[in-house]
Amino acid sequence: MSQTAMQNRPVAETNTRFDVELRKVFKVFNGETVVRGIDLNIRQGEFFSILGPSGCGKTTTLRLIAGFEEPSAGEVLIRGRSMSGVPAYRRPVNTVFQSYALFGHLSVWENIAFGLRIKRQSKAEIQKRVQESLRLVKMEQFARRYPAQLSGGQQQRVALARALVNQPTVVLLDEPLGALDLKLRKEMQVELSTLHKNLGVTFVMVTHDQEEALSLSDRIAVMHDGKLEQIGTPNQIYDYPQTPFVADFIGDTNLFKGRIETTDYGMWQVRTERGLRILVKPTESLNGSMPNQVVVSVRPEKIQLSLEKPSSPINCFEGRLMHTMYLGTHVHYLVELLSGDRLTVLQPNRAKLAAEPDSPLYIYWAETDCLALTA
Amino acid sequence: MYLPILILAFYSFNASRFSATWEGFSLKWYEILFNDSRIFAALQDSLAIAICAVGVSAVLGTLMAVGLARYQFWGKGLYRGASYLPLIIPDIAIAVATLVFLASFAIPLSLWTIVASHIVFCLAYVAVVVSTRLSGLNPHLEEAALDLGATPTQAFLKVLLPELMPAIVSGCLLAFVLSMDDLLISSFTAGGGANTLPMEIFSRVRTGVKPDINALSVVLILASGVLAFLAEYIRYRGDQRRSV
Ligand SMILES: Nc1ncnc2c1ncn2[C@@H]1O[C@H](COP(=O)(O)OP(=O)(O)O)[C@@H](O)[C@H]1O
Ligand SMILES: [Mg+2]
Numbered sequence: 001m002s003q004t005a006m007q008n009r010p011v012a013e014t015n016t017r018f019d020v021e022l023r024k025v026f027k028v029f030n031g032e033t034v035v036r037g038i039d040l041n042i043r044q045g046e047f048f049s050i051l052g053p054s055g056c057g058k059t060t061t062l063r064l065i066a067g068f069e070e071p072s073a074g075e076v077l078i079r080g081r082s083m084s085g086v087p088a089y090r091r092p093v094n095t096v097f098q099s100y101a102l103f104g105h106l107s108v109w110e111n112i113a114f115g116l117r118i119k120r121q122s123k124a125e126i127q128k129r130v131q132e133s134l135r136l137v138k139m140e141q142f143a144r145r146y147p148a149q150l151s152g153g154q155q156q157r158v159a160l161a162r163a164l165v166n167q168p169t170v171v172l173l174d175e176p177l178g179a180l181d182l183k184l185r186k187e188m189q190v191e192l193s194t195l196h197k198n199l200g201v202t203f204v205m206v207t208h209d210q211e212e213a214l215s216l217s218d219r220i221a222v223m224h225d226g227k228l229e230q231i232g233t234p235n236q237i238y239d240y241p242q243t244p245f246v247a248d249f250i251g252d253t254n255l256f257k258g259r260i261e262t263t264d265y266g267m268w269q270v271r272t273e274r275g276l277r278i279l280v281k282p283t284e285s286l287n288g289s290m291p292n293q294v295v296v297s298v299r300p301e302k303i304q305l306s307l308e309k310p311s312s313p314i315n316c317f318e319g320r321l322m323h324t325m326y327l328g329t330h331v332h333y334l335v336e337l338l339s340g341d342r343l344t345v346l347q348p349n350r351a352k353l354a355a356e357p358d359s360p361l362y363i364y365w366a367e368t369d370c371l372a373l374t375a
Numbered sequence: 376m377y378l379p380i381l382i383l384a385f386y387s388f389n390a391s392r393f394s395a396t397w398e399g400f401s402l403k404w405y406e407i408l409f410n411d412s413r414i415f416a417a418l419q420d421s422l423a424i425a426i427c428a429v430g431v432s433a434v435l436g437t438l439m440a441v442g443l444a445r446y447q448f449w450g451k452g453l454y455r456g457a458s459y460l461p462l463i464i465p466d467i468a469i470a471v472a473t474l475v476f477l478a479s480f481a482i483p484l485s486l487w488t489i490v491a492s493h494i495v496f497c498l499a500y501v502a503v504v505v506s507t508r509l510s511g512l513n514p515h516l517e518e519a520a521l522d523l524g525a526t527p528t529q530a531f532l533k534v535l536l537p538e539l540m541p542a543i544v545s546g547c548l549l550a551f552v553l554s555m556d557d558l559l560i561s562s563f564t565a566g567g568g569a570n571t572l573p574m575e576i577f578s579r580v581r582t583g584v585k586p587d588i589n590a591l592s593v594v595l596i597l598a599s600g601v602l603a604f605l606a607e608y609i610r611y612r613g614d615q616r617r618s619v
Contacts, residue, residue, distance in 0.1 A: 115523035
């Protein structure tokens with residue numbers, strides 16, 4: 001039985017389980033390689049985010065899926081079907097553009113009906129589905145308006161409705177909330193999430209906002225310089241970053257470059273460039289191999305502060321307090337170690353440290369609270 | 376600046392045959408004007424030329440503007456520069472060049488040679504106005520249409536063309552006025568009894584200003600003014616609705 005399951009798996013993977021597959025996709029613009037060999041499988045019904053700094057090739061990746069660009073090499077598949085040579089207007093995907101790209105000469109209602117009219121749906125069907133989409137994005141009372149008469153948030157909703165009304169296999173969203181102010185963005189995040197849950201459609205969202213990606217996505221692909229650094233759930237990405245870039249880009253972290261000196265009892269002792277000795281418990285993914293150069297990442301909230309020397313000497317370093325910043329619920333400390341390294345430490349506000357600026361103190365963290373990453 | 380026009384309008388209502396003296400209000404000259412068959416024949420020629428030239432320019436000018444904006448091809452910069460040249464170089468240069476061109480190919484002068492020469496500058500005007508509008512449009516509009524299932528042709532007809540329509544119309548009105556006004560290029564390329572309104576006026580004025588010409592000028596100025604205003608209004612309305 002397990003044997004048949006094994007045999008069936010590859011077939012199932014290519015045919016039904018994935019809505020979007022990218023296979024070694026490259027994109028070159030005038031000699032500049034913008035997308036460098038991306039491999040990606042996006043599951044059916046998933047809220048998938050592509051996260052990365054501006055200019056790393058996220059939009060280009062999305063446009064390759066939509067069909068506005070053809071890959072220079074590699075292949076894009078949608079529902080297991082190769083999309084090479086299939087033009088944008090024959091792909092079962094709909095895009096929410098970063099700039100919305102609403103049709104200014106058409107009313108909200110006509111904007112949403114556009115796709116259905118092109119597909120020659122019946123009048124009754126169009127009426128029904130446009131009405132339904134308007135309700136879905138709470139824009140019923142604006143049906144007769146023109147795009148120029150709407151606020152940014154309202155335009156965003158129309159753009160969303162215009163895509164959803166066609167019941168695509170995949171909805172592509174390019175920084176959908178990028179142009180909205182903070183409060184509206186939070187509201188729309190909740191609505192996007194609700195829409196996704198209710199409709200069960202696959203969402204592929206591009207964003208440079210890590211918080212947005214972490215809070216909305218089932219899985220995230222972190223992109224850097226045209227390459228994928230890591231794919232995983234928000235939890236995996238945050239707690240177990242696999243590269244220094246991911247550790248640094250997602251949340252805040254302290255990074256130390258160093259070499260592995262000794263390995264004892266499944267622990268690594270890393271000697272940093274400035275002479276600190278840090279004890280790290282290697283993660284599963286690195287357990288087999290032992291890289292020469294590593295980067296140790298310690299999250300600010302995992303570091304403890306104390307005025308007295310703590311009893312355990314593991315990962316304990318002396319330093320002095322440089323700067324204190326109150327963030328309301330948390331306090332942010334900047335500490336300079338004797339070695340010259342500067343660390344950020346984040347503590348809940350209740351454990352207020354009675355330390356003057358420049359006063360000496362000790363910082364420490366458990367060997368399980370830091371990660372060793374291959375440099 | 377508008378003083379001569381006001382004086383002109385004032386004298387067109389003068390009952391006297393001579394411009395210098397005022398003999399009371401009269402619509403006499405307008406009456407004479409509207410019964411003048413030569414003027415009407417000239418007006419017909421002018422309208423035919425303007426409508427043909429503008430019609431051709433509307434289609435070609437729009438396609439040219441869209442083509443220049445959307446497609447990359449070799450020598451594009453040069454072509455763009457060359458296509459707007461008729462706006463800058465003096466009419467007399469266009470007139471002479473066209474005449475020389477026509478003569479060297481031994482093409483007989485006719486009403487159609489005037490049309491062809493008018494297309495030269497009408498095309499440039501339409502293309503400029505449409506290009507301006509095009510560069511203000513969201514560059515992803517056509518992609519949005521394709522994304523929703525429209526073929527490239529449908530995207531052009533159902534999205535790009537309607538979005539550009541105010542600019543096309545206002546460019547055409549502008550070109551129409553310029554074509555109706557043109558004297559120089561028409562007189563160089565006219566042949567076979569073709570006679571445009573400005574040419575008719577010019578030939579009459581040479582033998583002295585008559586009051587019916589005053590009246591005609593007032594009518595022409597009013598008509599041009601209304602068209603120019605209409606063009607501007609359409610462009611403004613289009614911008615208003617589309618300023619997303
Ligand atoms: N059509 C294009 N022609 C040339 N270069 C492009 C084109 N589209 C994108 N690029 C370049 O590709 C890089 C990545 O762009 P993009 O995918 O938009 O990044 P992101 O969306 O992550 O900010 C940028 O350096 C950009 O200049
Ligand atoms: Mg982008």
